Amino acid sequence: MKTTNRAVRTGGLSIRLDVRALTVVLLLIVAALVASVVLIGTGDFPIPAADVLRTLVGEGNPGQEFIVNELRLPRVLVGLLVGASLGLGGALFQAISRNPLGSPDVLGLGQGATAGALVVIVLTSGSAGQVAVGALVGGLVTGLAIYLLAWKRGVHGYRLVLVGIGVSAIVTAVNGYLLTKSDIVDAARAVVWMTGSLDGRDWDQVWPLLALTAVLVPLVLVNARGLRMMEMGDDVSYALGVRVERVRLLLMVAAVLLTASATAAAGPVSFVALTAPQLARHLTRSPGPNLLPSLCMGATLLVVADWVSQRAFGAEQLPVGVVTGVLGGVYLLWLLVSERRAGRI
């Protein structure tokens, strides 16, 4: 295989740079920004891209300023942050479980967060903010439960996945029960929430997400080195000086926090966490966990999917989760077949 790594040495500092991965990250950031500008311009009141840019730097007319800054910018920002969190969380889970299908969707984190949200929606008919708190708590509790149940002198990848599947089945039953207990109005609201939607998101959702990602992303990236070594197996990475269980616990907590907060903000948008790391890996052609490319890919995917959901279905707008679900389903089938052919799963 042609290597794309370059060593950069200046004085005492020496870094290995993967040029291809870096290019992919830059291109994805550009794509995400372009998609965001287009998305801000899309809606019942279309705004040309040039006007969007002018308004963003503070030189638009008052009408456009209100629409862009108060209505559409927060929605796009939530989309970017949620996509980035899901992409990174998914990459972490797939690396930890050493399985391309070990995404938070499959492991039951989405269902756990849904259970938390459904409790709030069905039992108290609570506000959107309370629903978000419920989802966050549900996701965190489920993540903790899966980790503890999969623990047996360490957490093995396959056991993690299978325990996750079991937990997910239990929680799905609880969700089904809550749905039958609700009246039809709450049930309809719950189903929309369960699909994942960016409708009506404002600055109140942006700030907590931004703060959390600002803390967690650097923390994760610093520990990425250990994760890369852990792909060679626990024993080898021990020998190389990685404290395996500690790194794994730290990264899992970070991944659960990222996923749970993203789910709290937008609902369990399906398949982004599963597909973003895979797509990123295909682009970078690098075997490692590809954390940063996955993050950028997740953000791009979600914003593009939101644009598709607004454009493709015309008057009856579907939540963004439906688009990611349909695209993800097709992609998943292809992934299963190709991974099997390559003998990886």
Added chain:
Amino acid sequence: MLVESPPEQRAETAPAPPTRRAVRAFGLLLSVVLLVLVALASIAIGAKELSLGQVWHGLFEDSGTYGDVVVAERLSRTLLGLLAGAALGLAGAVLQALTRNPLADPGLLGINAGASAAVVTAITYFGVTSLTGYVWFAFFGAAAVGALVWFLGGSRGATPVRLALAGTAVSAALYGYLQAVMIMDEAALGKMRFWTVGSLASATNSTITQVLPFLLTGTVLALALARPLNAMAMGDDTAKALGANLNRTRALSMLAATVLCGAATAACGPIVFVGLMVPHVVRSFTGPDLRWILPYAAILSPVLLLGADVIGRIVARPSELQVGIVTAILGGPVFIFLVRRRRTAQL
């Protein structure tokens, strides 16, 4: 399944010593007694309690009293529980033998999700409202997804993890579709949110007569597969040497499992874990011989399903907890326990 049995137990596929056989036959008899007791409980217990005398009266001396009406109502529910339970248990046992995988289960392998997706499609896009129509759609969905998961899981090279993951992935995709349909069509949501949890409450006599032929065919087919599946458990090469037709056995097993699950799911909605749990429990005292596992599973699965149904009626009085919810809440921990007990090398 056979992965965990020590070699000396495996030899038991040869005719067992007479005392052992007597014990197993006695156990089977005991299971039948247990089944009768649970069935009686299922008729007696509910929002309106009935005494055993009233149950007897309602079953055999119909005189049109209030108690008799309640008995008639609960009788069809109990019958459906018996049939669907037996079907799910048999399907689980056959799938576990076929895939040589102790974690195989119609719910886990996505067959239930396939049936659900097909039924939603039938309700929303084809305006089907009768169970007669559901059955065919559920069959089609179950068969299509069963084949898909089997193929994606690696067909002949299928391993436990591959099949479980393929099943979960396909289920996830199908549930995504389910949600999209329910968002767009509130009427479908109204129907489906009750159907998808799996319940025996809507059982009527016409439901039963509708699914009965399929369930009986599937049951006979499954029981007839005990011998060839036993041979296959020894490994493909040995089975071939013993004269088993591998491809035919595989195809017939998938067919039996699909018919049984499709019919059961069409009648009561997707119910998970019955097919996983019961064959496991049974295997722990019968050993790996499917000629015993299958009848035991067919009798003990309805015990579990009806038991869960009765529990669901008791814990949430005066309303009730759907049986699919109770089985998942009981079965999930068992599944996790099995995963934990197993050595990781076997997964």
